[in-house]
Structures are given as C-alpha cells and as structure tokens.
Amino acid sequence: MAWPAVPSPASPGRPRLSRLLVLALGATFVLALREAEVDPRLLLQPEARANVARFVAGALPPRLDADFIAFLARPVAETIQISVMGMVLALAIGLPLGMLATSSLTWRGILHEQAGGPVRRLLALLPWGLARGTLSVFRSIPEYVWAFMFVRAVGLGPFPGVLALGVAYGGMLGKVYSEILEGVDPQPLEALHAGGAGRSGVVLYGLLPQALPHLVSYTLYRWECAIRASAIMGFVGAGGLGQQIELSMRMFQFDEVLTLLAVLLLLVATVELVSGYIRARVVG
Amino acid sequence: MYELDGLGKRFPDGTLALDEVSLTIAPGEHVAFIGPSGAGKTTLFRLLNLTLRPTRGTLRLDGVDVTTLSGRALRAARRRIGTIYQQHNLVGRLRVVHNVLAGNLGRWSALTALASLVRPRGLDVAARALGRVGIPDKLHARTDTLSGGQQQRVAIARVLVQDPDVILADEPVSSVDPTLAAAIVTLLRDLSAAAGKTLLMNLHSVELALANFPRIVGIRDGRVRFDLAPAQVEPARLEALYAGDQDQEREVAILARSRDRFGVACRPLAGFPR
Amino acid sequence: MARVATGAAPQPRWWPPLVTAGAVALVLWSWAGTGIDVRALLAGEALRHVAAYVARLFPPDLSPAALSDAARGAWETFAISLVGSALAVALAVPLGLGATRTLYRGPLAEARRPGPARMALGVALVGLVRVILAVCRTVPEIAWALVFVFVVGLGPFPGVLALGIHTGGVLGKLFAEVLEDVDPRPLEALQAAGAGRAGIVLYGILPQALPQLVSYALYRWEVNIRAAAVLGFVGAGGLGQRIHVAISLFHEQQLLTLILAVYVMVTLVDGLSAWLRARLA
Numbered sequence: 001m002a003w004p005a006v007p008s009p010a011s012p013g014r015p016r017l018s019r020l021l022v023l024a025l026g027a028t029f030v031l032a033l034r035e036a037e038v039d040p041r042l043l044l045q046p047e048a049r050a051n052v053a054r055f056v057a058g059a060l061p062p063r064l065d066a067d068f069i070a071f072l073a074r075p076v077a078e079t080i081q082i083s084v085m086g087m088v089l090a091l092a093i094g095l096p097l098g099m100l101a102t103s104s105l106t107w108r109g110i111l112h113e114q115a116g117g118p119v120r121r122l123l124a125l126l127p128w129g130l131a132r133g134t135l136s137v138f139r140s141i142p143e144y145v146w147a148f149m150f151v152r153a154v155g156l157g158p159f160p161g162v163l164a165l166g167v168a169y170g171g172m173l174g175k176v177y178s179e180i181l182e183g184v185d186p187q188p189l190e191a192l193h194a195g196g197a198g199r200s201g202v203v204l205y206g207l208l209p210q211a212l213p214h215l216v217s218y219t220l221y222r223w224e225c226a227i228r229a230s231a232i233m234g235f236v237g238a239g240g241l242g243q244q245i246e247l248s249m250r251m252f253q254f255d256e257v258l259t260l261l262a263v264l265l266l267l268v269a270t271v272e273l274v275s276g277y278i279r280a281r282v283v284g
Numbered sequence: 285m286y287e288l289d290g291l292g293k294r295f296p297d298g299t300l301a302l303d304e305v306s307l308t309i310a311p312g313e314h315v316a317f318i319g320p321s322g323a324g325k326t327t328l329f330r331l332l333n334l335t336l337r338p339t340r341g342t343l344r345l346d347g348v349d350v351t352t353l354s355g356r357a358l359r360a361a362r363r364r365i366g367t368i369y370q371q372h373n374l375v376g377r378l379r380v381v382h383n384v385l386a387g388n389l390g391r392w393s394a395l396t397a398l399a400s401l402v403r404p405r406g407l408d409v410a411a412r413a414l415g416r417v418g419i420p421d422k423l424h425a426r427t428d429t430l431s432g433g434q435q436q437r438v439a440i441a442r443v444l445v446q447d448p449d450v451i452l453a454d455e456p457v458s459s460v461d462p463t464l465a466a467a468i469v470t471l472l473r474d475l476s477a478a479a480g481k482t483l484l485m486n487l488h489s490v491e492l493a494l495a496n497f498p499r500i501v502g503i504r505d506g507r508v509r510f511d512l513a514p515a516q517v518e519p520a521r522l523e524a525l526y527a528g529d530q531d532q533e534r535e536v537a538i539l540a541r542s543r544d545r546f547g548v549a550c551r552p553l554a555g556f557p558r
Numbered sequence: 559m560a561r562v563a564t565g566a567a568p569q570p571r572w573w574p575p576l577v578t579a580g581a582v583a584l585v586l587w588s589w590a591g592t593g594i595d596v597r598a599l600l601a602g603e604a605l606r607h608v609a610a611y612v613a614r615l616f617p618p619d620l621s622p623a624a625l626s627d628a629a630r631g632a633w634e635t636f637a638i639s640l641v642g643s644a645l646a647v648a649l650a651v652p653l654g655l656g657a658t659r660t661l662y663r664g665p666l667a668e669a670r671r672p673g674p675a676r677m678a679l680g681v682a683l684v685g686l687v688r689v690i691l692a693v694c695r696t697v698p699e700i701a702w703a704l705v706f707v708f709v710v711g712l713g714p715f716p717g718v719l720a721l722g723i724h725t726g727g728v729l730g731k732l733f734a735e736v737l738e739d740v741d742p743r744p745l746e747a748l749q750a751a752g753a754g755r756a757g758i759v760l761y762g763i764l765p766q767a768l769p770q771l772v773s774y775a776l777y778r779w780e781v782n783i784r785a786a787a788v789l790g791f792v793g794a795g796g797l798g799q800r801i802h803v804a805i806s807l808f809h810e811q812q813l814l815t816l817i818l819a820v821y822v823m824v825t826l827v828d829g830l831s832a833w834l835r836a837r838l839a
Contacts, residue, residue: 029644035637036718042710043719051709081588088585140824141817142784144700144791148805149813153611154604158592163608232698236791242700249704265696278577333750354673363752373747378765386761390752397760439747446751 058254062262072244072263079240079267082158082230086165087223093138093170098177100131105181105203131174138171147233161238165226176218184210216282220275227271231264241267285311285450285482286332290341292506293327301327303506304341311449314473314483316497318490320529324506325486329454332484333367334358363390366443368472370455372435376428380438383427384410387445406445413441417471433464440472451476453485457492465489469496490522611810618814627800627812628819635796636823638714639786642721643779649694649726650775654733656687658763660742661755687730694727703789717794721785725778732774733767740766772838776831783827787820797823 042048099105106128143164150160189206197205234242241264248256286309293302302324309315317325330336331343334350343351350361366387374383381404388406389397399405407423414420417437422430427438436456443451453472457465469485469492476483487493493500494514502509502517502525509525510517655661662680699720706716745762753761790798797820804813 032637032640036641036714048709081591084584084588085592140821142788144788153608232700235700268696335750359752367750373743375744375765389757394756397757
C-alpha cells in the first residue's frame, strides 16, 4: 500500500538531566541520610513505643472542661490578632519596596524610553537594587528567627510576633508583588503613556487595576500562612497558641496539647475557608 | 457482532443524547455513521465501547448482553473493542512506544505495566505496529513532538497492539487536513479489511464516508434516519439529514449537485467559503 | 410582557462594602489586642531597642571556629531538609492518589460500574485519606518536632520525621489536586481499551502530572530549608539549635554569622531549585 510520506518534524532533543547531575544528587542524598541520622528502628524500639503509649494515654481524652476552653479564648484571639497586624505591617513594608523593586516601574521598559541620559538611568538602578536586596534579606531569614531576635530586642508578648511576621512576610509580599507588576500587560500602559499620563497616572489607571485581583489574592493566601506562622511563633515566646502548646508539652500535659492542636486545626481551616471564599470572588 | 435494540441514553442532567437506535452489525462489516453535529453519534460510540451505560434498550456483543457487565468481565469485553478518538487521546509527555504499548493494559497486571515503563515490554510488537501505520522511525520520540496526523497514527498503532475484534473510530480525521484525512481513513479501512475486523466510523465528511464504506447509517436527533448502501444515499436524504446544520448544509448542497452517476462525489471548489 | 433592556447601571455588588467593613473591624480589634502603642513606636523607644540590638550584632564573628561551626550547622540543616522532603514525597504520592476523587467517583469510576457498596467504600477511603492529610499539614512542623523529640530523643532524626509528616500532608493535598486536573481524554481511551485502575494511573495520570508534581516537591524543599533552620529550636539539630544557643547566651556576633549562614544557604537552595525546575519543565 502506497503511503504518502509525512514530513517528520525534527524531534528536538529535549535537554535531559545529565548522568553526572543524577549521580551528584544521589551522592548528596546518601550523605544527607547519614548526616540526618535516619534510623527507622528508633521508632520501633521499646522506649519509643513506651513514649508513644504515654503520649496517647496522656492525650486521651483531650482536656475539654469549661475552664480550659474559656482560658483558650485569649491565645486564640491573640494568634488571630498577631496575624492581622503582622499582615498590616507586611503590607506597609512590601507594597512600597515591591513597587521600587519592579523594574518596569523604575528603569526598564516603555515608561523609561525617554528618561534622559545614561547617568539618570544608572541612578534609577540604585533604589531598585537596594529594594531587591532588602526584600531578599527580609524573606530569607525565617520568621521564627526574626521572632526570636525581636523577643530579645523588645521583650516577650505579641509585639515581637507582629514585627517578625511583618518583616519576613513583607519580604515575601514585596518579591511577589514586583513579579505580578512586571507581568502586567504593557499595552494599556503604553497607551496611557502615549496619551500624556505621568508615572502616577500610569500606575493608578493602568498598572494597579490590572494587577489588583492578583495582589489581593496573593495577600489573602499569605494571610492563611500567617495564621499558622503566628501560632508557631509562640514557641519562641511571641504569644498566641504556640506559646501555650510549648508550655503544655513541657509540662507533659498531653490532654491539653491535643485540645490545643485541635483548636489550631479548626482555626486554620476556618481562615482557609474564609480566605478561599473571598479569593474566588476577587479573581473570578 | 453487535445487536442494538432500542438503545438510548439520557444524561443525569436530563439531556437526551440518544433517543432510540436499533441496528445489527455483522462480524467483519464496515459501517460509516454520518449526521449533523449533536446527532448523538459520539454518544452512540461511547455506548458501543462500553464507556457509557445506556439508560434504555439493550446492547449485545456476540449475543451476550453487555449492558449490565461490571468489573473483570467488563474489562475483558472492553479489550475486544478498540477506539480511535478525534483528539487521539494520547499522553503527550510519554514516549510513543509507551502510548502504543498502552494497548496491552487490558491484559497486563499492574506490575507488568509498571515494569514496562522502565523497560518496554514487547518493543518488536510496538515497532511492527508503527511500521504498519507508516511511522516506524518514531518509536522513541516524545509523543507531543509529533504532528497531528502522526499522533493519529500512533493512536491507530495502539489499537493494533490492543488487537480488538471491533475498531470504533469516532471522527478520527476531523483535526487533520483533507489529504491526510483521506489517507488515514483508507489506512484504517485497509488494516481492518486485512485482519477481518469489524470497523465502525463516525465521519464528519460525507464524501469520505460514501467513498470508503459499503454501508452508511444516517443519524439525526438520536435516531437512525437511513441505513443504506452508498449508491442509495440520494441527495434529498442528505439534505434532510443535515437540514439546519449550517456548517455542513453547503457542503452537502455542493455534493448533491456534483455527484456523478457512480456515486462518487467531488470535493468542494477550492476557495469556496464554507 | 416583553422587557426591553436599557443601558442599566451594573447591579451594585453587595459584598465589597461588607468585606471592607469586616477587614477594618478586624484590624482595629487586632490593634487593640496586640497592644501596639503607636506613640511609643513613634517616640522611637521600640526602634531604639531594635537598633541597639542590631548594633550589638556587628561585626559578625568570622573566626575559623565560628565559621566551621556555622558550616557544620548549615550542612546538617541542609541534610534534614533534603531527607525530610524525600520522606514527604514518599508519603505524598500514595496519600495523594488515595485522595484523588476522580479515581473513585465521577465518569472514570462510574464507567467501571461498581456496585453501591464499592462506590461507598471508595468515597469513604477518599474521606479518610483527606482527613489524615489535613491533620498532617495543619499541625505545624515544630509541633510535630516536639512530639518526635519526645518519642525518639534529640537529634536530626525527629526533625526529618517532623518535616516529612507535615510536608507530606501539604504535598498530598497539592498532588491530589494535580492528579484530579489532568486531561481526562487519554484516560477515557485507556479505559475503553480495558485498562484497570493501575494501568490508567501509570499510563495516563502520572505521566501527565509528573512535571507539576516535581515542581511542587522542589518548591516545598525551598520552604523546608527555612523550616529545618527553625526545628533546631526544639532540639532537632542544625543551624536552629546553634541560633537558639547563641541567642540564649547573648553571643550576638556569632548569631549574625549563623544568620548569614541561613541566608546564604536559603539563597543557594532557592537558586538550585529554580534551576532544576527550569530544566525539568
């Protein structure tokens, strides 16, 4: 049977992970396994079993008396409050730094075609680089390390938690904000610019309206993470549920630990639900 | 092979996709199904390949009622029916060889299936199948690097590996250009004839159906409108079948005007707006 | 009666003012609750405290002993994050498959024509796995670490277990979403050819989902390198333990060295992960 020749497109040789890379990854992993002292037998030895039994026996039933539940209201409220104020601070840090770190706003692209000589353009690079560097430092140091340092600097309580969340999440928000702003469709901006709009006009009428749903959606997502983080930061003395979990764990009050974990689960689930609902409406 | 008796399907949302279809198809027969879009042809094929369960009527495969099968017996019955889809339904990221050998999944155990992903099992079978569809050199290419026509051939090779008794082709050439379409329909017809397999095909193109199949079934509104040899499919029947389907009315009109006395149609004039 | 559409103003949506009011109330309540005194802040007392503390951090301790200690801690943290992430993937693949609803209900499952008992079993299985995943990911890794330190003693191993369990829960949920989201047409073709559930998973679902799964795993590794640096706070080794000691003993200059080590390592892993993701895409 005659079969019409089909032109075959040259199948592009996709870059495959070289053997060397796989080998290096494998070797690193084996070394890491040794370094991490992974030993599943530890989980099965009698002592571990006894500890698990002690934990389970101590945790069941969870402590649900009215006193304890009423007492919990405060740390729960504190956890929410830390997360909210932390996000407010993070916005105050992330939004301006994020805009400075947006190359299309500061030195590159259509807004800067006519922006004077090379010296002026180089000068515009300075705040951009500073903003990016600051954001990088802010977000690369985990919020718990920040919290620990702020506890040292300003004392125990919710305030260091707010500061830590604000700094670490400000770094993350700023980075992602700048990515969102750089990804905005440039054509409407060009039109505004050509129509004589200044930089603030372009930002207010072209950039922000396009980016807003994404900015809001990401901020809400970060808030979900912040609730969890603010609960955890208590472990280093920055208030909230975490502090209580740590205390109960150290006192071997496992029935309290179980209740606290259940409350945390409930809190996180509620926030995820609320934020998910708003996000679906904002983006949809 | 197939006996359909009052077969119908109503979806849970209330849509009546297939009203009532009664047909008998003999082993080794070649049948083309034509009709306007939305007539229920694709639903009919999904009933025939046992993906959907009918809401009325019975479907017999070699005398056995297959409407109530489940589990192992259902899988065994499905293995005897090969399907080729309009969108070829391949996994683009897998290499061609695995997509072709996936025809074996009705026979293979989970372990064999896993092992074959690491070291292809029956490389020669896959190679032979690809040779028969005319792309022997694509065995190790990634499937999504192939053109649409080549991917459709990979889908045919998968069915060859499956080695079913019936081949169902649901609009197999709607997404390739006309020359290639004719070539693929001929390929399917000849492969099925050579192996003595039953071939059922849904076709958008009336012309290809009339030229390649000895039996034409016209379907509209979920019912069989005619079931005839191509020579008996008169222009008036086609116009009635496609009435109201703007996409195809014009093609059918041209077809009706230009049919010669051998019952073979010309293609529409080049550049004529469709 | 026919109504003629006029150029009516768009219906005002009811929810934006409500959400805004709720947000403002939430912020005010939080403000009051956290007891942040704006005047004290503006007067600069808190800022002075922070500045004084920062000043004590400089210069970082760059003596060979401090550097080698930081390097050892960094390597240990790296190892915990890597092994913990691997454990998480090992847990997330089976759990993610168990939580993939399309395998147990919807067209793919109905086409298998299971009896009502099997159908109910499938739904129950998905529900159970989803609850397990929710518990794993909602309990923070540091709480898991506390539990595992209690069970197996101090050292990096409880850190690995904590990361593995928590991240396993996170990845399991993400994996299930990816697996539910694959193009269903190839699956229908495999099913029509008689493939069983294992065949459909191996030849239809996993190959389509793989790049996304790898990308999520690498992304979580980036998160875990930060988490691993913290787990030491509860005795799970690594940089965290050293940071804890340095802060507690007021060794501020060593602390800065360790923080720099965290920064360098996090940046390196971010870069490595981004590079790998780009290569695998």
